[in-house]
Amino acid sequence: MEPKPRLLTILDTITAVLLVAATAMVFFYAPTEAVMGDVQRVFYFHVAAGWVGMLSFGVAAVAGIIYLIRSDRTWDIVGLSAVEIGLAFAFINIVTGSIWARPIWNTWWTWDPRLTTATVMELIYAAYLMLRAGIEDPDRRARFGAVYAILGFVSVPLTFFSARLFRTIHPTVIGTGDPSSQGQFDMTPRMLQTFLFSLLTFTFIFADLLWHRIRLSRFSEKVEQLKLKTLS
């Protein structure tokens, strides 16, 4: 077994420190929002998790394109790992959003464009994993996974756009907001700092998890090979 790379240990440590710091910032550094109160604090990790959910989708699609060009199995592993991480973080995004929406919108769920898009993204991730589960030949599994990741990545922005042609009530914190949305707020400098710090933290978490997951795939492949060798 190859030893754990030193750089990965360093990345683990940085990520852990950042996560603790980000949590502390969310609870103690960021001011309490005037209208919504403490429940607004969920926003920092909510958006950061959504960011990771989308980032992994992008990584999976890019890995898919590179795999189709080069047929190098490493990129297939990268794509699969990104999708698994994305599935988890998109789920965190949806759950934290619901926790916030209950007191603010007075409902756990509404068919707003962002919520719809998040759901569709989650469903595409799930379909990707089901597609892979149904194929035994590893090369074909990798090719189909790559194709599906690309299709999904292109279709999600269109889903968002089409859902947005309806009226939205989701607050737009970044960029120009629609006055009819509910739960809108302006960020103070401290809030903005906390928010950006959370984004940074979650990006580190993503990179760290991705690396671990890729390593895990390598190990499981090695185990398979060893198994075949001992059996034959």
Add this chain to the structure above:
Amino acid sequence: MNSETQLAAGERRARTTHGQPSFLGAVWAVVWKDLAAELRSRELLSAMLVFALLVILIFNFALELAVQERRAVTSGVLWVTFAFAGTLGLNRSMAIEKDRGCLDGLLLAPVDRSAIYFGKAIGNLIFMFIVELIVLPVYSLLYNVNLFVPGLLLVTVLGSVGYTAVGTLLASMAVQTRTRDVLLPILLFPIIIPVILGAVKSSGFFLEGREMADIWPWLNLLIVYDVIFTAIAFMVFDYVVEE
């Protein structure tokens, strides 16, 4: 033009008509093969049609369509029907290729692989159109809603093109998996949500007689989707059928 180049051009033309088939010729051959097979068996179309009518029947009971509400839900009911009947057709159309190794025969043919994709997609599109051309009048008759709006036909064409462009690609993936026909709707529906949304909205607007300014964004969405996904399917089809 001198005589030599004329000769070369003539030779090239001869080769495209007699030797290696041209791209369009290959596409047409695949379409024709599907149509001829269907004309003899009538398996696919009859299944799609009966299924589509059953879906409409079930909606009738499930939604208790009163005259007033009928207008509002018509476009939704129609597109759900087309989408469900469509998966039936897509699955079957690729399954017959896979079952007796027809696909391998097609792949051995010395033509561009994308010609096979376009042939299958156009074949599927024709079957979709036939089902839609029968379902629309039957629906108008049964529910006393006038569906003979030119705009609705345009939406039907645009929506079906996007649906079959993605559907043909995903169906050729789904038939090569262990779970086969179960998998196709799961793969297909999350990807075609923009098509369904756009088609339902724009056909609803056409039926309500809204102004074109309201409808254009939706039509544009459908056109953009059709173009993008036909292009992607064209590019990646090779990887899907590769052995």
